[in-house]
Amino acid sequence: MPDTALVPAAAMPLGFRFAATRAGIKASGRLDFACAIADEPVSAAAMFTSNQVVAAPITVGRRHLEQSGGRVRAVLVNAGNANCATGQAGLDACERVCAAAAAHFGCAQETVIPSSTGIIGVLLPAEKLVAALPALDAALGPTAEHFAQFATAIMTTDTRAKTAYASIDVEGKTVRLLGTTKGAGMIQPKLTAGPHATPHAVPHATMLAYLFTDAAIGRENMDRLLHEAVNESFNRISIDGDTSTNDTVLLMASGRSGESIESAEATAAFRAALRDVCISLAKQMVADGEGVEHVVELVVAGAESDEDALKIARSIANSPLVKTAWAGSDPNWGRILAATGYAGVPIDPARISLHFGELEICRDGGLSPSFDETAAHALLQQREFAIRLDLHLGSGRCRFWTCDLTTEYVKINADYST
Amino acid sequence: MPDTALVPAAAMPLGFRFAATRAGIKASGRLDFACAIADEPVSAAAMFTSNQVVAAPITVGRRHLEQSGGRVRAVLVNAGNANCATGQAGLDACERVCAAAAAHFGCAQETVIPSSTGIIGVLLPAEKLVAALPALDAALGPTAEHFAQFATAIMTTDTRAKTAYASIDVEGKTVRLLGTTKGAGMIQPKLTAGPHATPHAVPHATMLAYLFTDAAIGRENMDRLLHEAVNESFNRISIDGDTSTNDTVLLMASGRSGESIESAEATAAFRAALRDVCISLAKQMVADGEGVEHVVELVVAGAESDEDALKIARSIANSPLVKTAWAGSDPNWGRILAATGYAGVPIDPARISLHFGELEICRDGGLSPSFDETAAHALLQQREFAIRLDLHLGSGRCRFWTCDLTTEYVKINADYST
Numbered sequence: 001m002p003d004t005a006l007v008p009a010a011a012m013p014l015g016f017r018f019a020a021t022r023a024g025i026k027a028s029g030r031l032d033f034a035c036a037i038a039d040e041p042v043s044a045a046a047m048f049t050s051n052q053v054v055a056a057p058i059t060v061g062r063r064h065l066e067q068s069g070g071r072v073r074a075v076l077v078n079a080g081n082a083n084c085a086t087g088q089a090g091l092d093a094c095e096r097v098c099a100a101a102a103a104h105f106g107c108a109q110e111t112v113i114p115s116s117t118g119i120i121g122v123l124l125p126a127e128k129l130v131a132a133l134p135a136l137d138a139a140l141g142p143t144a145e146h147f148a149q150f151a152t153a154i155m156t157t158d159t160r161a162k163t164a165y166a167s168i169d170v171e172g173k174t175v176r177l178l179g180t181t182k183g184a185g186m187i188q189p190k191l192t193a194g195p196h197a198t199p200h201a202v203p204h205a206t207m208l209a210y211l212f213t214d215a216a217i218g219r220e221n222m223d224r225l226l227h228e229a230v231n232e233s234f235n236r237i238s239i240d241g242d243t244s245t246n247d248t249v250l251l252m253a254s255g256r257s258g259e260s261i262e263s264a265e266a267t268a269a270f271r272a273a274l275r276d277v278c279i280s281l282a283k284q285m286v287a288d289g290e291g292v293e294h295v296v297e298l299v300v301a302g303a304e305s306d307e308d309a310l311k312i313a314r315s316i317a318n319s320p321l322v323k324t325a326w327a328g329s330d331p332n333w334g335r336i337l338a339a340t341g342y343a344g345v346p347i348d349p350a351r352i353s354l355h356f357g358e359l360e361i362c363r364d365g366g367l368s369p370s371f372d373e374t375a376a377h378a379l380l381q382q383r384e385f386a387i388r389l390d391l392h393l394g395s396g397r398c399r400f401w402t403c404d405l406t407t408e409y410v411k412i413n414a415d416y417s418t
Numbered sequence: 419m420p421d422t423a424l425v426p427a428a429a430m431p432l433g434f435r436f437a438a439t440r441a442g443i444k445a446s447g448r449l450d451f452a453c454a455i456a457d458e459p460v461s462a463a464a465m466f467t468s469n470q471v472v473a474a475p476i477t478v479g480r481r482h483l484e485q486s487g488g489r490v491r492a493v494l495v496n497a498g499n500a501n502c503a504t505g506q507a508g509l510d511a512c513e514r515v516c517a518a519a520a521a522h523f524g525c526a527q528e529t530v531i532p533s534s535t536g537i538i539g540v541l542l543p544a545e546k547l548v549a550a551l552p553a554l555d556a557a558l559g560p561t562a563e564h565f566a567q568f569a570t571a572i573m574t575t576d577t578r579a580k581t582a583y584a585s586i587d588v589e590g591k592t593v594r595l596l597g598t599t600k601g602a603g604m605i606q607p608k609l610t611a612g613p614h615a616t617p618h619a620v621p622h623a624t625m626l627a628y629l630f631t632d633a634a635i636g637r638e639n640m641d642r643l644l645h646e647a648v649n650e651s652f653n654r655i656s657i658d659g660d661t662s663t664n665d666t667v668l669l670m671a672s673g674r675s676g677e678s679i680e681s682a683e684a685t686a687a688f689r690a691a692l693r694d695v696c697i698s699l700a701k702q703m704v705a706d707g708e709g710v711e712h713v714v715e716l717v718v719a720g721a722e723s724d725e726d727a728l729k730i731a732r733s734i735a736n737s738p739l740v741k742t743a744w745a746g747s748d749p750n751w752g753r754i755l756a757a758t759g760y761a762g763v764p765i766d767p768a769r770i771s772l773h774f775g776e777l778e779i780c781r782d783g784g785l786s787p788s789f790d791e792t793a794a795h796a797l798l799q800q801r802e803f804a805i806r807l808d809l810h811l812g813s814g815r816c817r818f819w820t821c822d823l824t825t826e827y828v829k830i831n832a833d834y835s836t
Binding site for chain 2: 050086190319330334349366367
């Protein structure tokens with residue numbers, strides 16, 4: 001368990017316990033079954049993948065949230081099996097685990113939210129998870145160490161656990177927000193709100209994020225705040241442009257701090273904290289992406305709308321030619337302009353300007369008079385750098401995080417072991 | 419010059435001469451300046467990239483075709499410099515070469531169509547091309563050897579020249595159709611018709627295709643036939659999903675066979691021949707794609723519309739996870755389903771079926787009862803294989819050609835040499 005998963009004791013929100021155990025799903029024998037449980041059913045908000053092909057736990061999670069009216073007692077996460085493309089048997093397996101957990105923890109089945117991540121097309125071995133419930137229960141605890149176990153067990157190809165936390169001042173009192181995420185490949189989340197979307201059946205690796213606060217928040221406020229934060233964080237990253245079938249973000253609010261997020265002031269403070277925690281987690285995901293050697297903060301400004309800016313950012317972030325140029329620290333700005341030109345939104349190429357960090361690379365659609373290839377190459381050799389594209393058309397903008405495409409990414413994902 | 423560029427003498431259409439020379443643009447010192455010239459101005463149809471960022475020769479070519487009413491005398495192609503992101507100076511350089519060629523060959527400037535492919539952001543050295551015109555002129559000739567020189571000079575990262583030809587029976591007489599193409603990276607052509615689209619300015623490597631026939635064809639018929647053929651060939655391939663700024667397809671009809679494509683019968687025969695030649699060239703491009711080890715014919719059937727089928731094919735063909743699985747001969751069908759699910763068109767995951775060659779892999783959205791992993795892995799070890807996805811929703815379909823994503827692709831495109 002990496003030390004980085006350990007958050008300070010003071011960061012732990014009240015009203016939650018965490019645990020992880022080995023259910024025998026990961027072939028490596030590592031921690032693969034995690035639980036977060038609230039002392040009683042609490043308010044929750046969730047967002048799920050917009051992929052039309054979804055894994056069984058997405059279908060079940062949406063249904064449970066609908067049935068419970070957004071109340072959640074426990075989250076169960078298994079890694080090593082995505083329970084995807086497994087049809088009705090997969091849905092049954094998922095519900096069987098939820099039912100056993102509900103019986104074990106003494107709560108309603110619809111207050112249990114399942115998550116799965118890992119291999120696809122293999123039926124979830126529900127019996128292994130059910131058999132591991134007593135061990136999971138015995139391991140539960142409210143400490144930073146318990147949370148670190150949770151953060152570690154949900155990993156698949158991640159090389160390190162990812163956590164972020166904040167404390168929010170509400171009328172002089174402190175409430176806590178704590179989060180963890182996993183994901184390194186099949187990462188271009190496009191999460192949509194709530195339990196609405198049509199349930200379907202099916203595939204593979206994924207981003208999962210869980211956020212816990214001991215503030216009390218009304219359901220509508222919570223839905224809105226989560227939606228806003230996700231749209232500035234998880235929905236603004238791409239590792240490989242592949243949107244997974246299992247992506248899930250869940251926020252639970254225990255209210256155990258005794259403080260409510262109601263006033264405009266408290267809402268603003270919580271909004272900022274939630275956004276910062278989500279951005280931190282999203283950036284950690286990109287930085288730990290499969291084979292990643294360079295992390296890029298991409299700002300697209302001056303678009304006709306924010307939606308246009310986002311489309312251009314995704315087009316650039318997912319261009320294999322742009323990503324491989326970054327892998328080689330090659331200041332090949334023409335590839336960025338080309339990806340801008342095929343993004344499908346109106347632009348005027350003759351107005352485009354481009355900066356790598358503080359270096360002006362392109363002005364009015366052509367090479368900047370101050371272009372310094374050596375300096376540009378040196379900048380792109382850094383592990384993290386910023387790129388800013390300005391369309392000079394309007395006030396639409398977006399901030400997006402992405403990465404390079406390396407031979408290591410190809411090796412990880414081309415590896416076929418029978 | 420690879421032997422494969424040599425077509426049979428009988429395949430040469432009447433009324434054209436070809437040449438190539440060394441203008442000193444390619445650093446390698448290889449052939450880099452090619453010309454195809456008709457004995458007199460002939461009917462032409464063209465399609466150019468739909469990228470909003472376009473190189474100078476696209477802007478100039480569109481303008482010339484508009485001014486000439488679709489009459490073309492000469493095509494000039496340089497490799498090694500894309501004349502992109504070069505602003506007004508790039509446009510001026512392009513027109514300077516066209517003007518010099520017009521003077522040299524004694525034709526109107528607007529009957530000269532320029533093409534450029536290669537490095538971006540570097541001003542086209544017009545003076546080198548102008549200085550090479552006499553050598554180019556001296557090298558002109560109508561033979562298969564001359565055409566092979568043309569086909570070779572237009573190459574950039576291509577490893578071999580690409581040609582295809584057909585003869586069409588028109589009321590007992592033979593007319594000829596001959597084509598060549600280049601392109602290995604930045605390949606996902608989305609060509610649009612004619613000289614209409616708004617001209618713009620700017621980037622990099624590209625697909626270029628030139629088709630020559632000695633049939634006589636009316637302009638409208640020619641536009642329509644080219645459009646249809648391109649939409650079944652060049653617009654149905656992707657190597658890396660990056661749509662270039664320089665993509666060009668040009669068809670010239672000399673009429674020198676003395677036969678006209680007018681009757682329904684002749685039109686049908688020409689349509690089939692043009693489609694076959696374009697498909698052959700498009701497939702050769704994919705097969706010679708950067709780092710390609712596997713060529714995939716992808717059929718998407720049963721979609722609600724042909725447009726939906728095409729969107730799904732592009733989503734699958736451009737998924738890094740699907741492409742890397744192919745590189746590893748990994749029968750990871752879940753990645754294909756995931757890419758289908760985020761293509762942005764309506765599907766019913768529970769109805770999807772998937773075949774690799776003749777092997778049923780997936781049925782009703784889940785693993786096929788007849789799935790044989792060893793057989794599937796063996797099939798994907800072949801250099802070429804077919805994948806068929808059926809949505810079982812309607813009659814929309816498309817055939818698409820693509821390839822795997824290998825470490826070699828990354829190396830080629832990450833290579834930065836100062």
